[in-house]
Amino acid sequence: MxxxxxxxxxxxxxxxxxxxxxxxxxxxxxxxxxxxxxxxxxxxxxxxxxxxxxxxxxxxxxxxxxxxxxxxxxxxxxxxxxxxxxxxxxxxxxxxxxxxxxxxxxxxxxxxxxxxxSVLSLKYLYESDSIEEFSRLLLLPNLSDGEPPNKQILETLTTPDWLESGGVDHLSFPVKNVRIQVDSLASFLRNLFLPGFQxxxxxxxxxxxxxxxxxxxxxxxxxxxxxxxxxxxxxxxxxxxxxxxxxxxxxxxxxxxxxxxxxxx
The missing domain is CATH 3.40.50.1820 (Alpha/Beta hydrolase fold, catalytic domain)
Structure with missing residues (x-):
């Protein structure tokens, strides 16, 4: 463990x-x-x-x-x-x-x-045009927005489509920054939002x-x-x-x- x-x-x-x-x-x-x-x-x-x-x-x-x-x-x-x-x-x-x-x-x-x-929270962020606050907590440090995998993270989360499709398999890589560290970003998103918790x-x-x-x-x-x-x-x-x-x-x-x-x- x-x-x-x-x-x-x-x-x-x-x-x-x-x-x-x-x-x-x-x-x-x-x-x-x-x-x-x-x-x-x-x-x-x-x-x-x-x-x-x-x-x-x-x-x-x-x-x-x-x-x-x-x-x-x-x-x-x-x-x-x-x-x-x-x-x-x-x-x-x-x-x-x-x-x-x-x-x-x-x-x-x-x-x-x-x-x-958890899902209502994400939808609220999208509705208030504040989703970027969430997305940027997940980015790798010392990389520009246009470099992978930050580019894939921002492109995937820019709309709520992934909440409907569940399409996050391409984000199965580790993320570590000052805010969060996960072995797999895809697993992290699934655990919290697909289907989410109430x-x-x-x-x-x-x-x-x-x-x-x-x-x-x-x-x-x-x-x-x-x-x-x-x-x-x-x-x-x-x-x-x-x-x-x-x-x-x-x-x-x-x-x-x-x-x-x-x-x-």
Missing amino acids: ASLEVIESGVPSAEAKGILILWPSTGGNSRSFRIRDSELVSYGLRLVRFNPPSHGNSGGTYDPKTAIYLLDEYLTEKNYLGKPLYGIGHSGGGAALLMYAKQTSFQKLFLLSPILD VESGMYEKRTNVTIFLPAEDKWFPKTHTVDFAKRNQFRILEIPEAPDHFFSQSWLSVWKEIKSIGWD
């Missing part, structure tokens, strides 16, 4: 009053979230920074279902499932934590713009306290869909006005402040 990077900090595991799991956005890195060790100690928390396959220094190619299994296996081996669980998830990581919450009870989840429907409603409100954070503007997923989903499931919605985009650029500390104000009880 490819190497899996999980970084722990905070109070010693034997003394932890709770386990806080941090799952980054698809292509993100759990290291990018600033949380002081002294704060974790004051709350009695053990922080588990989870980098699923193709994130951070984890090898392999990302698939949400496999990643959920790997996290569950890790938490089981560490005997963490008997302690109160909390989760912070961004984008695709937020969706994965919601799916994991169907089988494992969390005390609280804090989700930053969760991608509740987070279903109606299975969380009695077991898990969920807060969803939204930025002022989100080109990656329709905020109206998220708000409707939250209302159906009786989730708390908090907008972070200073967050300019889906990635909550320069505004994580505002989100963290809100998380701390909600607390761990």
